[in-house]
Amino acid sequence: MSRIAYVNGEYLPHPEAVVNIEDRGYQFADGVYEVVYLNNGRFIDEDRHLDRLDRSLRELRIAQPMGRPALRVVLREVMRRNRIREGIVYMQITRGVARREHAFPAKPIPPSMVVTARRVAPYPVDVTKWTATAITHPDQRWERCDIKSTALLPNVLAKEAAHAQGAQEAILVDAEGMVTEGSSTNIWIVDKNGVLRTRPLGNEILPGCTRAALAAELTAHGIAFEESRFSAEDLRDAREVFQTSASSFVKPIVKLNGAPVGDGGVGPVAKQLFALFARHVQGGPRNAA
Numbered sequence: 001m002s003r004i005a006y007v008n009g010e011y012l013p014h015p016e017a018v019v020n021i022e023d024r025g026y027q028f029a030d031g032v033y034e035v036v037y038l039n040n041g042r043f044i045d046e047d048r049h050l051d052r053l054d055r056s057l058r059e060l061r062i063a064q065p066m067g068r069p070a071l072r073v074v075l076r077e078v079m080r081r082n083r084i085r086e087g088i089v090y091m092q093i094t095r096g097v098a099r100r101e102h103a104f105p106a107k108p109i110p111p112s113m114v115v116t117a118r119r120v121a122p123y124p125v126d127v128t129k130w131t132a133t134a135i136t137h138p139d140q141r142w143e144r145c146d147i148k149s150t151a152l153l154p155n156v157l158a159k160e161a162a163h164a165q166g167a168q169e170a171i172l173v174d175a176e177g178m179v180t181e182g183s184s185t186n187i188w189i190v191d192k193n194g195v196l197r198t199r200p201l202g203n204e205i206l207p208g209c210t211r212a213a214l215a216a217e218l219t220a221h222g223i224a225f226e227e228s229r230f231s232a233e234d235l236r237d238a239r240e241v242f243q244t245s246a247s248s249f250v251k252p253i254v255k256l257n258g259a260p261v262g263d264g265g266v267g268p269v270a271k272q273l274f275a276l277f278a279r280h281v282q283g284g285p286r287n288a289a
């Protein structure tokens with residue numbers, strides 16, 4: 001069965017699902033996207049993702065292709081037509097199609113929208129088998145990393161550098177030697193003093209939905225954490241490091257630049273938070289459908 005994509009109002013088999021060569025997404029990466037995880041037929045943290053999508057569109061002054069109720073229907077329809085209950089849905093909205101000029105088209109144009117979906121492996125049960133390795137890499141991105149733009153070339157190059165070294169994630173370090181985030185994840189540490197930390201929100205990082213959901217769970221369970229910047233040195237000296245994202249959930253990083261993090265195993269905090277987030281995904285009160 002061919003995969004089905006939604007493209008500007010139609011549901012089409014992938015080979016027929018095409019966009020115009022003058023789409024500004026193709027020409028300029030003038031667009032935004034979201035990735036939402038679907039577990040057992042439920043979209044996880046759906047409203048957080050759709051709120052962030054609205055914000056990205058607003059910040060870039062791209063028109064909304066449709067209201068939220070209609071968007072929810074499209075997401076469900078793509079899942080249904082692809083017969084997926086365990087997977088990820090990708091949605092992308094660009095400014096639309098116009099003759100190539102850098103500035104926005106003088107007359108308003110309709111935005112373009114594409115939604116695809118793919119199956120993923122069942123939710124991980126054993127965190128000791130759900131780990132990653134990482135390298136550090138210079139953060140070469142722009143000053144609006146809070147917008148989930150499709151312009152991901154520095155992220156792509158950083159991820160590729162990680163892969164070239166046999167690692168899965170690149171942890172980005174800014175010009176001041178401070179960790180921003182991963183190339184496609186937010187980064188948390190348990191520092192050498194045992195304090196759970198992640199970088200505060202700002203223009204330098206994506207406000208991760210998993211980060212926000214985990215932070216809400218931590219607060220609700222009275223687990224202390226700190227939103228404070230930390231350096232590449234703090235990262236190197238950390239007892240535990242882990243990443244969060246819609247498709248990695250809470251994933252311990254057990255090796256950094258070839259050296260073990262802590263004792264090289266999955267630490268107690270990562271274990272606790274992995275379990276906490278698994279309950280969130282399986283329908284905890286803060287992730288109501």
Ligand code: PDD
Pocket residue numbers: 035155181182183184185186205206207208209210211244245246247
């Ligand atoms: N990546 N930081 C960056 C740069 C990201 O691209 C992502 C998400 C995150 C985590 O955000 P969230 O928890 O909302 O997924 C942080 C997605 C999954 C991607 O690009 O595929």
